[in-house]
Amino acid sequence: DVKVTQSSRYLVKRTGEKVFLECVQDMDHENMFWYRQDPGLGLRLIYFSYDVKMKEKGDIPEGYSVSREKKERFSLILESASTNQTSMYLCASARTGVLNSQYFGPGTRLTVL
Amino acid sequence: QKEVEQDPGPLSVPEGAIVSLNCTYSNSAFQYFMWYRQYSRKGPELLMYTYSSGNKEDGRFTAQVDKSSKYISLFIRDSQPSDSATYLCAMSSSGGSYIPTFGRGTSLIVHP
Numbered sequence: 001d002v003k004v005t006q007s008s009r010y011l012v013k014r015t016g017e018k019v020f021l022e023c024v025q026d027m028d029h030e031n032m033f034w035y036r037q038d039p040g041l042g043l044r045l046i047y048f049s050y051d052v053k054m055k056e057k058g059d060i061p062e063g064y065s066v067s068r069e070k071k072e073r074f075s076l077i078l079e080s081a082s083t084n085q086t087s088m089y090l091c092a093s094a095r096t097g098v099l100n101s102q103y104f105g106p107g108t109r110l111t112v113l
Numbered sequence: 114q115k116e117v118e119q120d121p122g123p124l125s126v127p128e129g130a131i132v133s134l135n136c137t138y139s140n141s142a143f144q145y146f147m148w149y150r151q152y153s154r155k156g157p158e159l160l161m162y163t164y165s166s167g168n169k170e171d172g173r174f175t176a177q178v179d180k181s182s183k184y185i186s187l188f189i190r191d192s193q194p195s196d197s198a199t200y201l202c203a204m205s206s207s208g209g210s211y212i213p214t215f216g217r218g219t220s221l222i223v224h225p
Contacts, residue, residue, distance in 0.1 A: 004156070033212075040121070042217035043157075043201070090156050101147070102213070104156030 003027070004105035006091055012111045019078040021108050023091030029103075030096045032074035034058075034066060036087040037107070043090070049074055050096070081112045116140050119202055119216030128225050132189040136202035136216045139183065143204040146178050147213060148187045151199045160200075161187065192223045 007022035025032065033048040035058075045058030047066040055066050063085060067075040074093075078085055088109050092102040119136045126132055134148075144165055149157035161176040163169045169176045175188040185204070189196055199220050203213035 040217065042119075043215040045212065048212065092156075097211075101159055101162060104149075104158065106156050107154070 004091055004093055004103050006089075006105040006108050008108050009106065010109050010111075012113065013078075013081050014113050015082060017078075017081050017112075019081050019110065019112075021076040021078075021089055021091075021110070023074045023076070023093075023105055024072055025074075025091075025093040025103070026072065027093060027095075027103065028071070029093035030071070031094045032068065033092040033094070033102065034064075034074065034076045035090045035092065036060070037090055038087050046076065081110075083112050086110060086112045116214050117202065117204060117216040119219055121217055121219060123220040123222055125222045125224065126192055128192060128194060128223055130192050130223070132187075132192050132196070132221060132223075134187040134189075134200050134202075134219050134221065136185050136204075137183055138185075138204055138214075140204075140206070140214075141180075141183070142206040143214075144207040145205045145211070145213070146176070146185050147203040147205075148174075148176055149201040149203060149215075151201060151218065153198070157201055189221075192221075194223050194225055197221060197223050 004025045034046040035043045049055045049068040065077045091105040094102045148161040150160045151157040166180045173190045177186040199218040201218040202216040205213040
């Protein structure tokens with residue numbers, strides 16, 4: 001059974017804290033993605049990575065950075081968390097050539113106080 | 114105008130009803146059309162995948178694409194309470210990046 005796992009289901013942080021969200025996939029997929037999902041706004045792409053150490057900005061990269069040191073792991077970093085980054089964060093992975101067939105993790109509900 | 118428009122609902126139907134979920138889009142370059150299902154507090158899962166125009170059937174689910182009208186539909190026959198979820202349409206083009214553009218999702222409630 002294919003699996004994308006995220007390090008936390010729920011996270012509460014304070015404004016200004018550095019936040020790390022971890023994602024691991026066991027399908028040997030080349031491509032990994034970070035989205036945020038907000039009511040009324042749907043899924044918005046933050047960053048994606050098509051290979052180890054490679055990254056590309058998505059639609060809303062401001063305030064975020066990413067790291068991909070190993071093929072199976074993709075991290076999202078909030079350098080200085082702000083209240084407007086309170087959201088559901090979803091990680092996904094996909095095989096090259098079928099980027100539209102994405103496998104999603106369960107999500108991390110982040111609250112920034 | 115957003116590239117992909119989807120009515121957020123909620124759409125409430127009785128068990129056994131035929132459900133029609135729809136999306137419209139503006140980018141004529143879209144060639145791949147997907148439907149994802151997302152249960153509460155879970156990540157989306159790919160439900161149906163079609164290329165270009167036409168119909169695709171999988172059990173109780175039928176995906177339909179009308180490229181001339183830039184309109185896609187997902188039909189659910191004999192709907193069940195377990196079908197209650199948010200359904201997201203997604204689409205992508207064949208040139209360059211295949212990364213999909215998602216609709217905002219339609220919340221479906223099937224009551225017994």
